[in-house]
Each structure stands twice: as C-alpha cells, then as structure tokens.
Amino acid sequence: MDNRREIYLDNAATSWPKPETVYQAIDHYNRQIGASPGRGSHSRTIAAGEIVLNTREKLAELFNIKDSSRIVFTENVTMAINIGLKGLLDPGDHVVISSMEHNAVARPLHALQDSGVIELTIIQCAADGSLDPCLVEQAITEKTRLVCLLHASNLTGTIMPIDAIGKIAHEKGVLFMVDAAQTAGVLPLDVQEQRIDILAFTGHKGLLGPQGTGGLYIRPGQEIRPLIEGGTGSLSEQIYQPDFMPDKLESGTPNTPGIAGLGAGVEFIQQTGLERIHSHERELTDMLIEGLRDIDGVIIYGPQDSNRQTAVVSFNIEEMDCGRVSMLLDQKYGILCRSGLHCAPLAHRTMGTLKSGACRISAGFYNTKEEIDQVVRAVYEIACSNE
Ligand SMILES: Cc1ncc(COP(=O)(O)O)c(C=O)c1O
Structure with a gap:
C-alpha cells in the first residue's frame, strides 16, 4: 500500500x-x-x-x-x-x-x-x-x-x-x-x-x-x-x-x-441510531446526485431522489467506457468505486445498461461531504477531458 x-x-x-x-x-x-x-x-x-x-x-x-x-x-x-x-x-x-x-x-x-x-x-x-x-x-x-x-x-x-x-x-x-x-x-x-x-x-x-x-x-x-x-x-x-x-x-x-x-x-x-446513519447517507446521496446532474455528458440511473433510494448512485459518461472512468477515478484521484455489471445483469437490462455497464459510487456512514465534493470535481474533470 x-x-x-x-x-x-x-x-x-x-x-x-x-x-x-x-x-x-x-x-x-x-x-x-x-x-x-x-x-x-x-x-x-x-x-x-x-x-x-x-x-x-x-x-x-x-x-x-x-x-x-x-x-x-x-x-x-x-x-x-x-x-x-x-x-x-x-x-x-x-x-x-x-x-x-x-x-x-x-x-x-x-x-x-x-x-x-x-x-x-x-x-x-x-x-x-x-x-x-x-x-x-x-x-x-x-x-x-x-x-x-x-x-x-x-x-x-x-x-x-x-x-x-x-x-x-x-x-x-x-x-x-x-x-x-x-x-x-x-x-x-x-x-x-x-x-x-x-x-x-x-x-x-x-x-x-x-x-x-x-x-x-x-x-x-x-x-x-x-x-x-x-x-x-x-x-x-x-x-x-x-x-x-x-x-x-x-x-x-x-x-x-x-x-x-x-x-x-x-x-x-x-x-x-439507524435514523442518524440513514440521514447522513441521504445527505451525501443528494449532494452527489445534484453534483453529477450538472455535469454535461453524465447520465445518472435510478430514482435520483434520496427519499426513494439508498446511497448508491450509478452513472456513465457519454462515449466513455465505465471501466475507464472508474480506473481514472482510482488512479488519478484515489477514488475507489465499482464499475461493470455489479452481479446484477437483470437490473442492468432494466436500466438499458447491460452492454455498457455503469460506474457505481456508494457512500457509507464514514464518508464526508468534502469527499463527495471531490468526487463531483473528479467526474467533472474526467467528463471535460473526454470532450
Ligand atoms: C442486493 C444484493 N443481494 C445479494 C448480494 C450478495 O452479497 P454477498 O456477496 O454478501 O453474499 C449483494 C451484494 O452485492 C446485493 O447487493
């Protein structure tokens, strides 16, 4: 390490x-x-x-x-x-x-x-x-x-x-x-x-x-x-x-x-307290969704609403392989997330992403708002570099 x-x-x-x-x-x-x-x-x-x-x-x-x-x-x-x-x-x-x-x-x-x-x-x-x-x-x-x-x-x-x-x-x-x-x-x-x-x-x-x-x-x-x-x-x-x-x-x-x-x-x-854990994760989820939504070329999957989803946000950048996005997030920014099919081909078929897969960011109780800010900035830079 x-x-x-x-x-x-x-x-x-x-x-x-x-x-x-x-x-x-x-x-x-x-x-x-x-x-x-x-x-x-x-x-x-x-x-x-x-x-x-x-x-x-x-x-x-x-x-x-x-x-x-x-x-x-x-x-x-x-x-x-x-x-x-x-x-x-x-x-x-x-x-x-x-x-x-x-x-x-x-x-x-x-x-x-x-x-x-x-x-x-x-x-x-x-x-x-x-x-x-x-x-x-x-x-x-x-x-x-x-x-x-x-x-x-x-x-x-x-x-x-x-x-x-x-x-x-x-x-x-x-x-x-x-x-x-x-x-x-x-x-x-x-x-x-x-x-x-x-x-x-x-x-x-x-x-x-x-x-x-x-x-x-x-x-x-x-x-x-x-x-x-x-x-x-x-x-x-x-x-x-x-x-x-x-x-x-x-x-x-x-x-x-x-x-x-x-x-x-x-x-x-x-x-x-379950409520405290959940509300922290909801706050991070909302931040992440709002931040990603503003980036040109980013497609977010799912409800895009922390009332209707857990702290799991999957996305793709247009014209970019999801594996490459998560590799760049890891190697350039030290951000560890998962790309691919997530052992859920049925769900990917439902989303229309069975061929492309997607990049998944999943926050937990120990993540912070500053970290989510950094993720949004990193995705923005990667999306811009792809133009
Ligand atoms: C909805 C769902 N079911 C089942 C599993 C399998 O979990 P485990 O590897 O702990 O058996 C996972 C884990 O990714 C999951 O998200």
Whole structure:
C-alpha cells in the first residue's frame, strides 16, 4: 500500500472502514477466547457461545424478531438466500421476483427453473428500477409459493415497496422473502410489521461487520430443509440432523470471530441510531446526485431522489467506457468505486445498461461531504477531458 489519500466509495460491495469496536471484538475473540461455540463445556467454549448468542439477540432486536433462535448464521447473504430458496421450494412451486434482482437470487432460481423444479415470473420494473406492487399482485397464481424481492437495488439504490408487497403476499397466503443485502443497518426492517416470512441479510455491508458473515431469519412455524448437514454440538448421539433451530440449519464450526465483529457492528448501529446513519447517507446521496446532474455528458440511473433510494448512485459518461472512468477515478484521484455489471445483469437490462455497464459510487456512514465534493470535481474533470 502506498500513502496516497484514498476515498472509499464502494460500500455497496462491502463497507469500509468498520467501527473501531468491530476490529476490537474480532481481535478480542481471536486472542482471548478462540474456542469453538456450543462444542463441549469448558469456560472458553461457553464464552464463545455467549458471543454467538449475543449477536443473534442483537440482530433479533434490530429486525424485531421475537425468537432469536429463528436466525441462523451463514457466511454471506448468498448462502442465506440459497438455504432459504432450496430448503423451501418444492416441485411445482411458482416464484415471483423483480427485474432488479441480484444474481444471488436470480441464479439459484434460474437453476431451479432449468431443472424443472419451479416456475419463475420476473416482474418488469420501471426504468428507474421502481416496482409497481399491483404487478406483483397480478402475477400471483394458485401455484405461487413465494414472492422474493430485494429491499433495495445494488445498482440504482431504488427502494422496493416491501411494506405493500408484504401485505399483498400475506393476504394471498404466499410467503414473502426479502434480500436485505443493501438495507440491513441502514433502513428500518421489522419482520412483523412488514410481514416478512424469510429475511436474508449480509453482515459486511450496512451491518458494518466483517466479510464472511450473514444470516437468515425464518418465521416461526415455517420449516426449511437443511442444505447442509453435519456437526452441531447438539444431540451428537443421533445420526440425524437436529430438528430444532438454529441447529437444524447451522452445521459446522461457525465464523465466531466474524460473528463477534458483526455483533459489535450491530451494537454500533443501535448506539448511533439507524435514523442518524440513514440521514447522513441521504445527505451525501443528494449532494452527489445534484453534483453529477450538472455535469454535461453524465447520465445518472435510478430514482435520483434520496427519499426513494439508498446511497448508491450509478452513472456513465457519454462515449466513455465505465471501466475507464472508474480506473481514472482510482488512479488519478484515489477514488475507489465499482464499475461493470455489479452481479446484477437483470437490473442492468432494466436500466438499458447491460452492454455498457455503469460506474457505481456508494457512500457509507464514514464518508464526508468534502469527499463527495471531490468526487463531483473528479467526474467533472474526467467528463471535460473526454470532450
Ligand atoms: C442486493 C444484493 N443481494 C445479494 C448480494 C450478495 O452479497 P454477498 O456477496 O454478501 O453474499 C449483494 C451484494 O452485492 C446485493 O447487493
């Protein structure tokens, strides 16, 4: 690493930096505890178990989940989504998703469709990524088992009307699953109010934990088949997977240092306040959109309104390759963002950017207004240099 000053604006991929307490919690676990949670009964295994339980309970509080044992830890939201979909869906089921989904949802469902297990309907979103709940309602048939949606797009930040869709799904007797990768830790999530039956989240983005963490909530009464079986530290005398949560879906030694860090991330969010985090990110988003809008040749995608999107702003400069723009931002200005397709070809097709890709700037709680000013100036200079 050189000593150049960098501006990290790739928080939609993974947040950085983390709160100091997150680094401390990981270090504390690694140096002072280091034992396997739920395996054996010595004092440090108990201490490790307490860390895992504490994080589970903090997450339950954040998402208004009554019984924290309904949350299972996974290595990321991709794993959580796979466990949810593959453990739930049966042959003949029909699933409804949107045209803004990430590959984490689109690929497992296409694989299930291609192998003849399910039927899939993809609802077309508008050009700014927004989704009309009426279209979801119309797509539900007698065979529909699940509506599965992301809470906010990782390409445009567009926030989906999950409250309205949760209500529709509930009224129609269809399960509702939410991919909260882009919103957990930033937007309020309440599984009861929003009637979310299955919630998948990742730990390393808005929740401010380390990579290698994530989880899945499944509402009480809803059964999910395990994707992976193995040691749980419980009922070891029996050859079958335990039938109770969370052990049923949590086999193998977990990422305890990661879970310790995730717990500290959630604690930081609770102490700071979700509203404060969100309003800071909104301020940066508005600044960025306003600044980019004034630059000739810049095309911005998505709602362009911080009331309707998260702190994710994607754009292109006319006649310029998005990879070149982000390379110049990095090499000339030390601004780190992401270009390309963002693992979301469906969303890019919706935006009309499947061929070109786009440059994505995603601010986080630790970014400042001065940094956004610098980004706008840099994009202006790059756009001018292209004339
Ligand atoms: C909406 C959405 N879903 C799923 C994912 C996958 O996240 P992870 O890599 O943590 O599994 C991402 C991350 O980019 C995302 O933005």
